[in-house]
Amino acid sequence: MPPHDRPGEHWLDRAGEQLARLGAVLLPWGSRDYPPALAELSDAPPVLAVRGDPGALAETAVAIVGSRAASAYGLEVARRVAGELAAAGVVVVSGLAFGIDAAAHEAALAAGGRTIAVQACGLDRVYPAAHRALAERIAQSGAIVTEFSVGVPPQPAFFPLRNRLISGLARALVVVEARARSGSLVTARHAADQGVDVFAVPGPITVANHVGCNRLLRDGAWPLLDTADVLSLLAWPAVPRPARARLALSGAAREILDALRDVPASSDELARRLGAAASAQAPPLLELELAGAIARDRDGRWRALL
Structure with a gap:
């Protein structure tokens, strides 16, 4: 070497x-x-x-x-x-x-x-x-x-x-x-x-x-x-987990979050499940991701974190 x-x-x-x-x-x-x-x-x-x-x-x-x-x-x-x-x-x-x-x-x-x-x-x-x-x-x-x-x-x-x-x-x-x-x-x-x-x-x-x-x-x-x-x-103080009800989300974002709490889904699967166009899911998905409420797996499926 x-x-x-x-x-x-x-x-x-x-x-x-x-x-x-x-x-x-x-x-x-x-x-x-x-x-x-x-x-x-x-x-x-x-x-x-x-x-x-x-x-x-x-x-x-x-x-x-x-x-x-x-x-x-x-x-x-x-x-x-x-x-x-x-x-x-x-x-x-x-x-x-x-x-x-x-x-x-x-x-x-x-x-x-x-x-x-x-x-x-x-x-x-x-x-x-x-x-x-x-x-x-x-x-x-x-x-x-x-x-x-x-x-x-x-x-x-x-x-x-x-x-x-x-x-x-x-x-x-x-x-x-x-x-x-x-x-x-x-x-x-x-x-x-x-x-x-x-x-x-x-x-x-x-x-x-x-x-x-x-x-x-x-x-x-x-x-x-x-x-x-x-x-x-570690004898370290914990931070309380955010309460779901306190998240300030739009109606569309909350509907998606509730759906993802049941089972992870791709954007297309969400659109079919909620009866909306996939393009319409993009803004509320971004809203949820920025709020730390969802994350995307390597397979492209969205998963609820909160």
């Missing part, structure tokens, strides 16, 4: 100018802004590259991870937990991947909170590339962080290293969905080694996406039944 590809190499001189063009900064170990939680790790990176606000790395945080091929249920849980943590002022940490990671980042941003994405590549890249716009939004209020130099592409061996930083930045780790050999279980092992509390979302024993979480529970992880479980462990 070339020296510049090796995490932990000192690449300050080489990368400083390139990172400056990206609006990023370097945090050497021992510097004032190097995150205290990572500084205590036995394998702490000698240098971190951060795009966004380095101060976010020192705030109280919870990591949320899980399957890239998440179920609708898993995505809903990730959004709910991340949104409620962010609304309470807790930073949400994840890895920018498809599925649970992206749902957690999106929900934290929608709640007006801060989120941190840890990358397994240099800051000049976004992986997956489809999340470039999401990464930009994360950097505006939170941070993108990596231990890899500019120009380093993602490689399979880098993701377990990335995972130890996801757990290391957090006070607690929530695993939402995980198969038997999921990378999320690697993150959970790192968390246990680092003294970070691990939560797992229970699931049916007959569903492959829940095998990893159920095994974590068998082995002593905390069961996550509500976001309050995590906030209680």
Whole structure:
């Protein structure tokens, strides 16, 4: 492996100018802004590259991870937990991947909170590339962080290293969905080694996406039944969930929200269900999305969050 590809190499001189063009900064170990939680790790990176606000790395945080091929249920849980943590002022940490990671980042941003994405590549890249716009939004209020130099592409061996930083930045780790050999279980092992509390979302024993979480529970992880479980462990005040009746919505938006509470639906399915043209659904759908009342799954179906 070339020296510049090796995490932990000192690449300050080489990368400083390139990172400056990206609006990023370097945090050497021992510097004032190097995150205290990572500084205590036995394998702490000698240098971190951060795009966004380095101060976010020192705030109280919870990591949320899980399957890239998440179920609708898993995505809903990730959004709910991340949104409620962010609304309470807790930073949400994840890895920018498809599925649970992206749902957690999106929900934290929608709640007006801060989120941190840890990358397994240099800051000049976004992986997956489809999340470039999401990464930009994360950097505006939170941070993108990596231990890899500019120009380093993602490689399979880098993701377990990335995972130890996801757990290391957090006070607690929530695993939402995980198969038997999921990378999320690697993150959970790192968390246990680092003294970070691990939560797992229970699931049916007959569903492959829940095998990893159920095994974590068998082995002593905390069961996550509500976001309050995590906030209680952090001794952190909860934020009351918004009451449905207090949402100031138009009549069309409220009709759509009521329909989505019954079952998720695409725009076309909603139009057929409500007897209206699909084009007429666009304004109330946007109204609901901006209010944080609905979100769109990867399959294009709208789901009620409130």
